[in-house]
Amino acid sequence: MSEKELIVQKIVEGTVIDHIEAGKALHVLSVLGISGEEGKVITIAMNVPSKKYGKKDIIKIENAYLSPEITNKISLISPHTTVNIIKNYKVVEKRAIEIPDEFVGIFKCPNPNCITNSEETMATKFYVPSKNPPLLRCKYCGRIYSPNEVM
Amino acid sequence: MAKLNPFKNKDVILIKDFTRDDLFYLFQKADKIERMPERDRICLLNGKILGYLFFEPSTRTRLSFEAAMLWLGGRTLGFAEPKVSSVEKGESLADTIRTVENYVDVIVMRHSKDGAASFAAEIASKPLINGGSGTEEHPTQAMLDLYTIIKEKGSIDNLKIGLLGDLKYGRTVYSLLYGLSKFNVEVKLISHPILRVRREIFFDLEKKVKISEHDNLEEILPDLDVLYVTRIQKERFPDLSEYERVKSSYNVNLKILQKAKDDLIILHPFPRIDEISPEVDSSPHAKYFKQMLNGRILRSALLASILDVPF
Numbered sequence: 001m002s003e004k005e006l007i008v009q010k011i012v013e014g015t016v017i018d019h020i021e022a023g024k025a026l027h028v029l030s031v032l033g034i035s036g037e038e039g040k041v042i043t044i045a046m047n048v049p050s051k052k053y054g055k056k057d058i059i060k061i062e063n064a065y066l067s068p069e070i071t072n073k074i075s076l077i078s079p080h081t082t083v084n085i086i087k088n089y090k091v092v093e094k095r096a097i098e099i100p101d102e103f104v105g106i107f108k109c110p111n112p113n114c115i116t117n118s119e120e121t122m123a124t125k126f127y128v129p130s131k132n133p134p135l136l137r138c139k140y141c142g143r144i145y146s147p148n149e150v151m
Numbered sequence: 152m153a154k155l156n157p158f159k160n161k162d163v164i165l166i167k168d169f170t171r172d173d174l175f176y177l178f179q180k181a182d183k184i185e186r187m188p189e190r191d192r193i194c195l196l197n198g199k200i201l202g203y204l205f206f207e208p209s210t211r212t213r214l215s216f217e218a219a220m221l222w223l224g225g226r227t228l229g230f231a232e233p234k235v236s237s238v239e240k241g242e243s244l245a246d247t248i249r250t251v252e253n254y255v256d257v258i259v260m261r262h263s264k265d266g267a268a269s270f271a272a273e274i275a276s277k278p279l280i281n282g283g284s285g286t287e288e289h290p291t292q293a294m295l296d297l298y299t300i301i302k303e304k305g306s307i308d309n310l311k312i313g314l315l316g317d318l319k320y321g322r323t324v325y326s327l328l329y330g331l332s333k334f335n336v337e338v339k340l341i342s343h344p345i346l347r348v349r350r351e352i353f354f355d356l357e358k359k360v361k362i363s364e365h366d367n368l369e370e371i372l373p374d375l376d377v378l379y380v381t382r383i384q385k386e387r388f389p390d391l392s393e394y395e396r397v398k399s400s401y402n403v404n405l406k407i408l409q410k411a412k413d414d415l416i417i418l419h420p421f422p423r424i425d426e427i428s429p430e431v432d433s434s435p436h437a438k439y440f441k442q443m444l445n446g447r448i449l450r451s452a453l454l455a456s457i458l459d460v461p462f
């Protein structure tokens with residue numbers, strides 16, 4: 001199947017996550033917290049030929065619009081990913097995934113003694129002190145983590 | 152021209168937040184307060200109240216802050232352990248802060264959780280001093296450590312400073328390292344391999360200060376100008392068998408000190424267990440009791456600066 005054909009099979013409404021690093025689609029889904037039990041129609045294509053990267057993965061989620069705060073999480077495992085929001089067959093928004101300067105309320109701090117794990121009303125906050133390779137630092141306990149430690 | 156007060160209404164959470172100049176400002180104020188006639192000194196914080204919230208008991212730090220406040224004619228109120236407070240009944244940290252800040256002018260807080268002080272300072276509208284949070288930082292301890300080194304050695308630059316003991320969990324170690332990174336020093340970290348400093352230190356300080364890691368104290372000792380000894384803190388070990396393995400790794404005694412420079416000074420944030428033998432107390436190297444006295448003086452200067460009273 002060519003890249004073209006896949007893109008042609010457009011969905012009516014939803015989110016298309018494209019140019020995922022080959023083989024990482026399942027990891028991306030788990031980072032997004034999508035298990036499939038939500039009942040949405042999800043199409044996953046893995047190791048699809050790609051002109052730009054040789055191979056890539058694609059995820060299509062129908063009738064769900066993922067916010068930048070959520071999709072930016074993907075930047076930590078697959079930096080060149082793009083996100084297309086589809087409404088009525090049309091791409092209404094196309095965005096490149098960026099590593100933000102901070103993640104607020106997205107990850108749980110892995111340090112069991114961190115105050116963010118005992119104060120219930122509190123949002124976690126991670127700074128990104130380095131983007132290449134990406135590192136995360138808890139604003140409160142100051143610990144530094146690699147992305148796979150917090151995801 | 153008088154220097155602007157960099158501590159006015161400021162939270163004191165991490166020593167990183169203060170510059171070398173800020174620290175010197177504080178040290179000068181501490182010298183000034185120490186020399187002040189009693190009748191002037193006891194009026195400085197007249198009518199001001201320090202609230203102390205010790206979610207984790209620490210008699211030494213609390214007494215030092217209380218003494219610092221009383222010494223300037225201020226008053227204190229608070230709790231010395233969570234058992235007697237509503238925290239025991241499940242009140243959140245945020246609610247405790249919002250309650251207490253109505254009654255006081257400045258807060259000192261100690262907490263066992265990492266990052267608790269940063270969080271509390273976000274909530275509080277009154278200035279908040281971190282009296283130790285988790286394994287993370289204890290900034291006023293580092294300030295008084297640096298103050299003691301300056302008083303004893305005249306300067307901090309160009310010294311070789313050894314940090315010994317529990318470098319992984321000892322929060323005073325982290326604050327002191329960040330404090331020392333503002334000076335031109337060489338730091339030697341001496342510990343059992345499982346008690347090495349956390350990687351954040353190298354991430355933050357590798358380019359700012361010369362740091363090396365060692366496990367043999369006797370080899371390093373002849374080089375040092377300052378030896379900073381810390382207690383191995385049983386309560387911070389997630390695994391007690393690990394504690395049993397390392398608990399008596401080092402002992403500083405008169406015999407080993409024969410290898411040291413004559414003017415080596417030994418500091419310790421206290422309390423101690425067996426890492427410094429009592430026989431060392433009367434040697435000219437021992438400065439840890441002076442260090443405690445300096446603690447009260449420095450904390451007085453800090454409180455007066457935060458509350459911005461003229462002196």
Ligand SMILES: [Zn+2]
Nearest residue numbers: 109114138141
């Ligand atoms: Zn944390």
